[in-house]
Amino acid sequence: MTIREQTEQMQAENLSKYASLPQNSRGRERPVEDCPIRTAYARDRDRIIHCKSFRRLMHKTQVFLSPESDHYRTRLTHTLEVSQIARTIASALRLNEELTEAIALGHDLGHTPFGHAGERALKHCCPYGFSHPVQSVRVVEKLENGGAGLNLTFEVRNGIGCHSYSNPSAEGAALTLEGRVVYYADKIAYLNHDLEDAMRAQVLSEEEIPWTIKYDLGRTKSQRITALIESIVQNSGEDIRMDPTTGAAFKQFHKFMYDAVYTSPAAKGEEGKAQAVVEQLYAYFTAHPKELPQEYQQILKDSDEARAACDYISGMSDRYAVAIYERLYVPQPWSI
Template identity: 35%
Template sequence: MSIGATDRNRAPYANHPSRSRGRFYPQAESATRNAFQRDRDRIIHATAFRRLKEKTQVFVAHEGDHYRTRLTHSLEVSQIARTIARVLDVDEDLAEALALAHDLGHPPFGHAGERALAECMTLFGGFDHNAHTLRVITDIERRYAAFPGLNLTWETLEGVVKHNGPLINAATSEDDLPWAIRAYEDWRSLDLNTFAGVEAQIAALADDIAYNNHDIDDGLRAGLLDIDALAELPVVGPIIRDCRARFPEASEAIVTLEAVRDLIGVMVEDVLAETRKRLDAARPESAEAVRQAGLEMVAFSADMVGALAALRSHLFENMYRHYKVNRMMAQAERVIRELFALFLEDPKLLPTSYRLRAGEPGSQELARLVCDYIAGMTDRYALEEHRRLFTVQGYF
């Protein structure tokens, strides 16, 4: 066994790198890194990961240097996921890899970009950023001579696809799956009717914790949220009031940072308490038992779910639907729609590497190629491409 593949003692329900179901394209083990560590490193070195630095979280990336982007969000998710995985004694490297990979399929301009691209793809199979993440890591990334994609382990592919739960259940079937999942040659092996492993479930909750808290921070920084109004919300309010009492001379900015830090801690502790309760009740003796459990093992308590619903409602009303954000997102959606329509009508305008693979104008083959191209753009590149194609001075 290689040095990197050695498993330390972990909880029985953890995934173990030396027991991985392997990679689609077999590869020799590394002498220094186990299978999940290699997955994490491949994700970090991927072109799609670097592009996250200029992809919108809430605010378009060029709006300010201090707002979160998809990259900084992914790093925050990773930090929280590692903390939870460490305390639960499961595989930190797998949890980290999944946290870093979870947004690789996001198009430019955040959820506005996803809405626009999904609308454009209505007649061609639709668009879903989670499904597109699988497409990115199994096909679109081209960094190796021996295979397309990143050739990640089964556990990482499964976690990317199912971190929000099973994709096939009593109300859905294989026919309802996004085309980007079915485009992966080995998609049936991912057991889409079961839950993901515990590390993927951790990454999903870490995502919730990260975005709820950094959206508060960014919203206050942008002047779209009011700290006094937040102080009236459950869970959030008591923490803000406590920070104000402990630091009466501190500025609002410092109180915000203190409160966000404390709120992350409260949410993490809630997840740990609820997860331990569920694990104690189910007593899974293997990673497979977690997948077959019939419910999430990693979860918030009912009280926290209610508090987060109130917070999300407040954020939607005062931040996500604020007219300034709506204006940015409306412009972003128009950019996506106009680029898609133009390329679908005239594939000669695509860059050479795409044009050589283009199908007939208006065809499904071309639409999916255009979708890949646009989904891979950063905010900045999409705006530049739109300027070049829709303004006379573009190339002059």
Template identity: 40%
Template sequence: MVASRLLNAMLRTRQELEDIEARTLAPYAMASRASRGRRFPEPEHPIRTVFARDRDRVIHSAAFRRLEYKTQVFVNHEGDYYRTRLTHTLEAAQIARTVARALGLNEELAEAVALAHDLGHTPFGHAGEKVLNELMTPYGGFDHNAQSLRTVDWIEIRYPNFRGLNLSFEVREGIVKHSHFQDRPAAQEFDASTYPCLEAQIVDLADEIAYLAHDVDDGLKAQMLSVEELNASALFRESAAAARAASPAAEMRVLRYQIVIRMIDAMSTDLMTNLAGELERSKIRSVEDVRKAERVLASFGSAMGPKVEEIKQVMRDRLYRHYRVSRMTEKAGRVLDALFQTYMTEPRQMPEHVLARAERYGEPISRAVADYIAGMTDRFALDEYRKLFDPNERV
């Protein structure tokens, strides 16, 4: 009994954690107790803030687990050490947390948005999204940001009294107001004329920082990029020079990691520094000021911005259009096209629960097909393709 009372006295309650936020967060940070709440009211958790609870719900979702076997650039079976959509998400979340902490923002909100931002991604990365969007054009199109929101709002089924994960307004808004959101129909619920809180804005940049750095790493590792090609980028050249100066005798494998570390550090530091200056110049003093700023406040500085665009172009020219990536892209397109056409022609080839959901809620078959395909991992899509089209494969 004494031990139990002592333990309870040591535990921080949700109210105490919210008090700590009130004392330590910047005035333009999104405080947990100021959340607009959930679509379906729920009792507050005794020891977790609203955004910590959102983060945990995302991590425990089926969609989050499936990211482990979804493509980032390289299809999953190309090699166990390449980044997947899951490892990319974790790397982006860590960068977002670091930036949020340095600026006095709400780390838990930034992390929750980062962990959820790719839940709606198709198998086979952006190639899969491009194909599925083309196939869905007559039926309203497909966008992975909107699909991420649909995943947490509708597709995940974990609670008895409502569909979805019932995340907070701010996390849901951060998911759908990712990148260029003004023309995204799903963003209209959140007033597309306003900008999301800073925690969501920095996730956009953390996403860029993570994928640029790790695609360089994976591209070099796969020997689909060379140092000579990457030297066309000032960001790479400068990071490589600093790495060699610090460790002139290091082997290439270690040097590669050191270059990537310096790239991440350079971009993250620039983002933090530039955003801090922008907040001061624009006299941002509250979350409402952020929302009504009429522009994105989080961006790279005038020197770093062109360097980031430069390395993006190098990656587009040298990695994303590499013949091996093109082969994977075309293969992915053929697989998803065949699956889509087959399910649309005969929907009963999908599992019964998919059809039952569409019938119960009056959803178009096209959207049910898109949901089913978007939720697939790379290997599940390939297995399904074999089962449908290989006469020697068991169904």
């Protein structure tokens, strides 16, 4: 037996009956020879970590645009925190950690520069609309590797595309429990780290956190994350769920963050400028599609300028988008 086959056998013997096994995967769009060491899901995880889109997450906004401190989260650090929380839950439930990690690491690959401000701008401009989970799937299927994509398994792509559905029990949820774990891990991560960043930025204080959230979830980030994870582990079986009290506190936590941080003028004061940058870049490249980089010229041939411009801009980091904007619209000094 190869090392991969031994790993698959151990997973079949030791994981939960609800876990997804790589040997039962629906497979890839293009069949490949099995790796003698890694399972299919471990291979997907590695492909994601080594792709260009993953590296660009380091310079993409999470909530606070272009923060001066090194301690604020970026889209990359958010992704790593989601992965850690998701793996903890998957391990406790004896689900497939490799699949869970692959989904978590890939879930935001299609996110725009400037966070949700950039997403709103492209959604407004592009006739195809824009959704970062859908774009993340497009990244791994069409845009990476010069148009060949990463050729990931169905289960990883499904989990990436379904990671932000509105209701964990509704149609459109991930088909695997591993994908549903990432749904919760994403929200547990961003609610807690965005709260920490907001307090560091003095957008809000600890005294403003509702008492019921402190009472039901905890006063510190560690206590809240632990309470949410424990509730999922203790109440999940054939589906991923929390107990009613913790679930209600989780919803209140989300509403509080939306009202106090995500729509706060202090945190979002620069978003109008960010949206304008994305909108003007989109307008320029749809009007001048021949100026798109070579790798997007094939998309232009296969689709149209709207699709190609959207793919190009959504993949930009914050600082690259600003640099291109300055090159196009800000007068440059004379070089003598």
